[in-house]
Amino acid sequence: MIKSLADLEKAASEGARNIHPPYLKVMVGAATCGIASGANEVIAAAEESIKLIGNGAVVTRTGCIGMCYEEPLLDILKPGWPRLTYSHVKPEQVAGILEAVKDGKVIKEGLLGKIEEIEDITRNTRNTRYRFPLEKVPQEVAEAEHLFKLPFTDKQQHLAMRNCGIIDPESIEEYIARGGYFGLYEVLTEMEPDEVIDMVDKAGLRGRGGGGFGTGRKWRYCKQTEGYRYVICNADEGDPGAYMDRSLLESDPHSVIEGMLIGAYALESQQGYVYVRAEYPLAMQRLQKAIDDAYAHGLLGEVIFGTEFSFNLRIVKGGGAFVCGESTALMASxxxxxxxxRAKYVHTVEKGLWNQPTVLNNVETWANVPLIINKGADWFASIGTEGSKGTKIFSLVGNVERAGLVEVPMGITLKEIIYDIGGGIPGGKRFKAIQTGGPSGGCIPESLLDLEVDFDTLWEAGSMMGSGGMIVMDEETCMVDVAKFFIEFLKDESCGKCVSCREGLSQMHEILRRITEGEGQESDLDLLEELGKVMQDSSLCALGSSAPNPVLSTLRFFRDEYLAHIREKRCPAAVCTALIHYEINENCTGCTLCAKNCPVHAIAGKVKKLHVIDQDKCIKCGVCQDVCKFDAVTRNTRNTRNTHSSEKPS
Amino acid sequence: MGQPKGLVSENAYTILNEVEEKRVSLIAALQKIQARYRYLPETAMRQVAARLRVPVSQVYHVATFYSAFSLKPKGRHIVNVCLGTACHVKGAGLILDRFKRELKVDEGDTTEDGQFTLQAVRCIGCCSIAPAVMIDTETHGYVRQDKVADIIKRYRESKEK
Structure with missing residues (x-):
C-alpha cells in the first residue's frame, strides 16, 4: 500500500532497479503491432537463450516506442553499457546476439542504435535525466548511432509517450520510478481542486480527441454545475488510421489513470469510466492490470494518500460502433x-452520464495531465504554437517509408513529418496527399506541405486534427476512391437518427459509386457539393456535420481526378477496377507464376512464352502484378472495354 | 426536476451505484452471452430482459445496434479484415475479396462448416503494418493476397489438433 511520499519513494527505487537492473536485461517491444510482427517468438527465443547466461538475467516486455516500421525490436540493457536496440529481430538471431553480449561483444547486424541518456520527464524533484553509467564499452557500441538522433526520432519530443518503450507497462513500480503518481501526491496534498483547473487551463492543453476544446475550460464549465460528477476517458479510438490511444494504453496505462485521478480531484468526482473499443483486447487487458494494481496499492479506491479523496475507476467495453466516439453516444453506451x-442543447459538462455533469477527455489528453502538474503550466505552454500547446502524437502511416507513431511539438510542418521523420514516399513514387482527421477530416495536397500543423491551421486547410491519424497517399491512390471509402465507412456507421446524415451519406455514396464506375456526370459534382452543405448545416451531431468533409476537400483539391473519371472514363491512379485493365508486356519470361496465382485462371501461356490475360475473365485483383518478379504486368488507367463501347453508338 | 443538491450523501451513492450496475450490465451481459454462444439466441435475450427488467425491445435495439453482437451463430474463428484508411490505401479491399473467394462466403457470413466468419472491420489500430487482418485475437500484418490461403490453412489445422 502506498500511503505517503516515503512509500512512493520506496516503490520508485524498486521500479528504478527494475528499469536499469544490475544484471543483464533483455526487453522486447510487445504492443499489438510488435506482437503482430513476431515479438512473442522473439521473447520465446530470448527466454530460451537467457537461461544459458544466468546471473539473474531477465527478459521483459515493454510497449511501443513508436518505431513500428522496425519491429520487432529487442533492447539490451547491460550494466555499464548504453541501452542497445536491435530492429527487425528474427527469433533465430537472438541466441547469437545474446551470446556475444555475454562475452562483452556486440553483433553489428541489425543494431539500430543506442540510448545513453533518458529524460525523466515527470520528475521535477530530482535529476531530470538518467545517464547510463558507462564502462568498458566495446568499439561497436561507441560507434553506434544514437537512437534518439536518427532521422525518425531527431525531431520528436516524447511527452505523452514518455514511458513508451522504456518501462514494462504492467509494472506500477516502473511507472512510479519515472515520476508517476508524484504529481497526484502533490495535487492531493498541496493543491486546491480549483488550482488544478487553473493550472491545466493556463497550460493551454486542448483535447487531443478531435475538436480541440480547451481542457481546463471544459473542466471549469463542468465544475460550475452541481451534481454527482463523472470523469470519462474516451478510448473508443474510432478514426481509422489512428492508433496512438491503443499504443498509450498498451505501453503506459498508468499515465492515463493518474491523469484521470488528477482530473477527478479537480472536479470532485468519485467515479470514472474508461470506454475502450472491443477491437483492442490487449489494451483492455493491460489497462485492467494497471487498474487492479492501482487499487492494490491504494492509488484507486478510498482515502487515497490518506486524504479524503476517493475515486473508483472501471472499464466499459465498447460494442463496436464508430459513433460511440461522439460524447453523447458514448455516454448512452x-x-x-x-x-x-442526442442534440446538445445542454452540454454534457452540465448533463452527461446519467444526466450528471460529466467530463470526457480522450486517452492522450489524460496522459498529458500528470506532466502539466509535474513540470508546470509555463513549461507546457512553452512548447507548441500560439493557439495549440504541447505536443501531438500522430500515426504516420500509409505510403510512407517509416510508418509509426510520431510525437512532435505542435507547429512542425507537414513536410518535416512526411520527409524528415517519415523518410518520404517508398519506391520513388510521387506524393499526392496526406489525409488527416479521420473520416471527418480532409486530404491535404502537396501545395500545402509547408503548413505548420496545429488545431487551427489544419481546420483552415479544410481538414482537422482529429485524433491524429496521418495517412500518406502516393500517386497510386485514387482520390475519388478515397472519398468513396470514407463515405462508405460513414454510411455504415451512421446511427440513422437524423435524416440528413442517414440519407445524405447514402446518396453521396451512390453518386461516388457511379463516378468510380465511369457512369458519372459533371452535374454530379455540383450535387455532391450541395448535399454536403445540407449535411453540414442540418445534422444532429459532429459525425453527420463533418461527414461531407472527405468529399468536399477532395473536390476542392483534386477536382481534375473526378473529371477524368467522368469525362474520360479513366482512373488516373489506376485504382477503380471498373476503369482499369491489366496487361502483360514483353518483359514476361514465361515463368508461369502469375498464371499459377491467378484466382480465376484468366492467364494463359506456355512455359517460357509470353503470357496473356483474358480481359473477360480478369477480376482485376492485381495478384499477377504482385507476384511477378520481372515487372512484366502493367496496370493501365483505362478499361479497354470501356473505350471500345464508348466509341460505338449505343 | 432540478439538480438534486446534496446528492453526495452516502445513501444516495449506494442507490446510484446499484442503478448504474444494472444499466451497465445490459451490454456486458450480452457481450458475455455472445462470447459463450458466438451469437445471441432469442431465449437468452428474453432472459436478459426479464432479469434486468428492461423491455425486450430495448435488448433487441442494443443487440442490433452494435456490431459486436450477432443474431446468427458466428464461426469458430472470426476473421476481421481491417478496412481502415491505411489498410485501404494498401489494398485491403483486394485482401477482403481474396478471403471471400478462399472461404467461399460473403462479408458477414459464416462458412458452411461453421469454422470461419468473415467480417470487415474499421481499423484495428495496426496501421503501421497495413494491410492487417485480425483472426480471433491474433493480428497478422503486411498481409498479401497470395498468403491468404496459407493463413486460413493454419487456423483450419489448429482446430483438428
Missing part, C-alpha cells in the same frame, strides 16, 4: 443503451 447521439 455506458448507460447500456444504443449509442445514439
Amino acid at each position: 455506458i448507460e447500456g443503451k444504443p449509442g445514439e447521439p
Whole structure:
C-alpha cells in the first residue's frame, strides 16, 4: 500500500532497479503491432537463450516506442553499457546476439542504435535525466548511432509517450520510478481542486480527441454545475488510421489513470469510466492490470494518500460502433443503451452520464495531465504554437517509408513529418496527399506541405486534427476512391437518427459509386457539393456535420481526378477496377507464376512464352502484378472495354 | 426536476451505484452471452430482459445496434479484415475479396462448416503494418493476397489438433 511520499519513494527505487537492473536485461517491444510482427517468438527465443547466461538475467516486455516500421525490436540493457536496440529481430538471431553480449561483444547486424541518456520527464524533484553509467564499452557500441538522433526520432519530443518503450507497462513500480503518481501526491496534498483547473487551463492543453476544446475550460464549465460528477476517458479510438490511444494504453496505462485521478480531484468526482473499443483486447487487458494494481496499492479506491479523496475507476467495453466516439453516444453506451447521439442543447459538462455533469477527455489528453502538474503550466505552454500547446502524437502511416507513431511539438510542418521523420514516399513514387482527421477530416495536397500543423491551421486547410491519424497517399491512390471509402465507412456507421446524415451519406455514396464506375456526370459534382452543405448545416451531431468533409476537400483539391473519371472514363491512379485493365508486356519470361496465382485462371501461356490475360475473365485483383518478379504486368488507367463501347453508338 | 443538491450523501451513492450496475450490465451481459454462444439466441435475450427488467425491445435495439453482437451463430474463428484508411490505401479491399473467394462466403457470413466468419472491420489500430487482418485475437500484418490461403490453412489445422 502506498500511503505517503516515503512509500512512493520506496516503490520508485524498486521500479528504478527494475528499469536499469544490475544484471543483464533483455526487453522486447510487445504492443499489438510488435506482437503482430513476431515479438512473442522473439521473447520465446530470448527466454530460451537467457537461461544459458544466468546471473539473474531477465527478459521483459515493454510497449511501443513508436518505431513500428522496425519491429520487432529487442533492447539490451547491460550494466555499464548504453541501452542497445536491435530492429527487425528474427527469433533465430537472438541466441547469437545474446551470446556475444555475454562475452562483452556486440553483433553489428541489425543494431539500430543506442540510448545513453533518458529524460525523466515527470520528475521535477530530482535529476531530470538518467545517464547510463558507462564502462568498458566495446568499439561497436561507441560507434553506434544514437537512437534518439536518427532521422525518425531527431525531431520528436516524447511527452505523452514518455514511458513508451522504456518501462514494462504492467509494472506500477516502473511507472512510479519515472515520476508517476508524484504529481497526484502533490495535487492531493498541496493543491486546491480549483488550482488544478487553473493550472491545466493556463497550460493551454486542448483535447487531443478531435475538436480541440480547451481542457481546463471544459473542466471549469463542468465544475460550475452541481451534481454527482463523472470523469470519462474516451478510448473508443474510432478514426481509422489512428492508433496512438491503443499504443498509450498498451505501453503506459498508468499515465492515463493518474491523469484521470488528477482530473477527478479537480472536479470532485468519485467515479470514472474508461470506454475502450472491443477491437483492442490487449489494451483492455493491460489497462485492467494497471487498474487492479492501482487499487492494490491504494492509488484507486478510498482515502487515497490518506486524504479524503476517493475515486473508483472501471472499464466499459465498447460494442463496436464508430459513433460511440461522439460524447453523447458514448455516454448512452455506458448507460447500456444504443449509442445514439442526442442534440446538445445542454452540454454534457452540465448533463452527461446519467444526466450528471460529466467530463470526457480522450486517452492522450489524460496522459498529458500528470506532466502539466509535474513540470508546470509555463513549461507546457512553452512548447507548441500560439493557439495549440504541447505536443501531438500522430500515426504516420500509409505510403510512407517509416510508418509509426510520431510525437512532435505542435507547429512542425507537414513536410518535416512526411520527409524528415517519415523518410518520404517508398519506391520513388510521387506524393499526392496526406489525409488527416479521420473520416471527418480532409486530404491535404502537396501545395500545402509547408503548413505548420496545429488545431487551427489544419481546420483552415479544410481538414482537422482529429485524433491524429496521418495517412500518406502516393500517386497510386485514387482520390475519388478515397472519398468513396470514407463515405462508405460513414454510411455504415451512421446511427440513422437524423435524416440528413442517414440519407445524405447514402446518396453521396451512390453518386461516388457511379463516378468510380465511369457512369458519372459533371452535374454530379455540383450535387455532391450541395448535399454536403445540407449535411453540414442540418445534422444532429459532429459525425453527420463533418461527414461531407472527405468529399468536399477532395473536390476542392483534386477536382481534375473526378473529371477524368467522368469525362474520360479513366482512373488516373489506376485504382477503380471498373476503369482499369491489366496487361502483360514483353518483359514476361514465361515463368508461369502469375498464371499459377491467378484466382480465376484468366492467364494463359506456355512455359517460357509470353503470357496473356483474358480481359473477360480478369477480376482485376492485381495478384499477377504482385507476384511477378520481372515487372512484366502493367496496370493501365483505362478499361479497354470501356473505350471500345464508348466509341460505338449505343 | 432540478439538480438534486446534496446528492453526495452516502445513501444516495449506494442507490446510484446499484442503478448504474444494472444499466451497465445490459451490454456486458450480452457481450458475455455472445462470447459463450458466438451469437445471441432469442431465449437468452428474453432472459436478459426479464432479469434486468428492461423491455425486450430495448435488448433487441442494443443487440442490433452494435456490431459486436450477432443474431446468427458466428464461426469458430472470426476473421476481421481491417478496412481502415491505411489498410485501404494498401489494398485491403483486394485482401477482403481474396478471403471471400478462399472461404467461399460473403462479408458477414459464416462458412458452411461453421469454422470461419468473415467480417470487415474499421481499423484495428495496426496501421503501421497495413494491410492487417485480425483472426480471433491474433493480428497478422503486411498481409498479401497470395498468403491468404496459407493463413486460413493454419487456423483450419489448429482446430483438428
